[in-house]
Amino acid sequence: MIKAVCLKGSFDPITNQHIELAKKFLKNKKFQIVFFRVDEKGIASYKDRVEMVKLAIKPYRKMKLLCDCKFNKDEIQIIPIEENDEKLVREGHFNKTCNSVNFYLNNHILYLDQIVDAWCIEKRAAHVRSMTKLAKELAVIHHVDEKKAEQAGMLHDLCKNMEEEAAKQIMKFFYPQYISLSPKIWHQFTAEYVLKHIMRLRDKKVINAVRHHVLGDHKGNLSRIIFIADKIDPGRGYNIDDQLAIAKRSLKEGAIDVKSNQQKFLKGEKV
Ligand SMILES: [Fe+2]
Ligand SMILES: [Fe+2]
Structure with a gap:
């Protein structure tokens, strides 16, 4: 006699939809428990996917991992589940998971490649990866958390390819005081919006590094690294030896040096 149901899937990662499905099964009194395989x-x-399932089902005493199962095989109905919101979550919509999974995703900086590929055009994604490599090198030299440099680097141009009208709406409602700035600058604010409200990132250093990466007006070391690495990205194709040498010696001096060249791109060249 069937006593339990087992949801079987990759849970890559577990989403709110999976939990809702489990709740539906529990409403049916035929099932005493819902297992996850x-x-x-x-x-x-x-390991990460199992940890996230554990976090998501923790508040529910009738939801368990299959390895904790004490039923016989013939008492469990196995149900393969399709990918639902999983792809969306992998592309950065972490708000489609519960808070604890959300925190895990950001803390373990999962799915960065999928997020970059979903939000950035190919050329932009190449720049993002190239400058992130440099940002990580600078982080190691200056004893800054390399993982945070990777996270901020990979996410800094998330909204660079956003439609101007969509960006304008975000600027209008959330950053009205900056809407008069050039639309080329907006993407540092719209990216902050996405990090906070869609990815639900809470790390202030990473958020600041992204929010100030165009203007370079934040003094934190991580912010300076992202500002410098973005502007002297080896992928931009010009000689960066002198600027890189300064940045390796001092982040403060490196940021001042990069900033002194900034007028050029604010007047219309690439950011
Ligand atoms: Fe940018
Ligand atoms: Fe950039």
């Missing part, structure tokens, strides 16, 4: 294959590691 995580498939071996996925984009995130098996």
